[in-house]
Amino acid sequence: MNDKISILLAEDEMVLGQIIKESLETRDFIVTHVEDGEKAFKNYQKEAPDLLVLDVMMPNRDGFTLAKEIRKTDKTTPIIFLTSKSQTQDVIDGFQHGGNDYLKKPFSMEELIVRIHALLNRVQLQKDLQHIVIGNYIFNYQKQSLNFQNIKINLTHRETQLLYHLQQHKNEILDRSFILKKLWGDDDFFNARSMDVFITKLRKKLNKDDSIQIINVRGYGYKLID
Template sequence: MSDKIKIILAEDELALAQIIKESLETRNFQVMHCKDGEEASVEFLKNKPAILVLDVMMPKKDGFTLAKEIRKIDKKIPIIFLTAKSQTQDVVDGFNFGGNDYLKKPFSMEELIVRIHALLGRISNDNKEENLSIGSYTFNLTKQILSHSETVISLTHREASLLYLLIENRNEILDRSIVLKKIWGDDDFFNGRSMDVFITKLRKKLSLDTNIQIINIRNQGYKLID
């Protein structure tokens, strides 16, 4: 059991939860199913998982509230939201509350598994520098931190992955579709909205150096200038 990847699944639809649980357990996951947000909160503190899959609409405590509370304790653990909601603002809210990905119901198990592995994965560090310079910042991909003078800023895995690609392609257009497929696994509309949110977050975290810009190249992608 010790070599299995621990995952908390918070889902109040028991039939769906059972399907997800059984599917993940055949793929080397140890699934801790919780039927509501409060139970998931207790389970998170008791058994530190590698990733959380949270339904948004749950009794006692909804997924957004739970994610916000978890982010106060752990800023890096990957969180995927499962929801029937599909409005653009719901997607934006999900990421603002600390989510890393957003999967609309109904979904295929293969899609969920691909997204879980994408979040758990790490960009290969072969032949890559430990520290990268960006303007007056130092970026450590492995530790997922940005340093500026005495200020240290923690990044999520997805923020770090996106920033790394921007740095590697600085002063060039980073193709939107390629990034979405590489980091999000799909270049659909909702993942595109997610990427826009993460770009906004990176701009804020890089704002201590006014020379750094992440420019939106309409219908193409983004360009990092420092």
């Protein structure tokens, strides 16, 4: 299995395209370079790259049109536009057509590489947040839900936030004052009572797995034991 990141580069300026391709390959990326939008779309459908770098102005299908077509079925693969256009509206158009980033020519390769890594890290974080294991549950932070043996349990926004912080400090004490200020804005008596209610709700939603406990460490906070 190849764990390297694959990048589809669509750039009709052959010299620039080759420079970008070689520079990215020295950073251990797998890069496919094509010279027009139609070839890019066919390669995308065949190879499903991890990230796309698209020139805006290229023959057969421009970068904006290509991205718009891809976004009909794929909302997550990162897209970086390359362009010599510099007007604010051009940048806005790029994001409206599904781009995640926009790099104006001329640019440094280091800047492109930094932006690629930033987008890939963001995608990985989103994937991680969709599959957080808590005992025999799968916690999907983004969808605000728990799954237990194909049973979906919906969470409120506050329950999701509280469970996320408990999980991030799993088997450690989550400071009561810290989480109250973080989620409620104040650690006063009434907010503390409200948090106790949410803890009780989470316990009920996690009670299908006896190995999971949320214990009250009196005077300090709560601890999620898994």
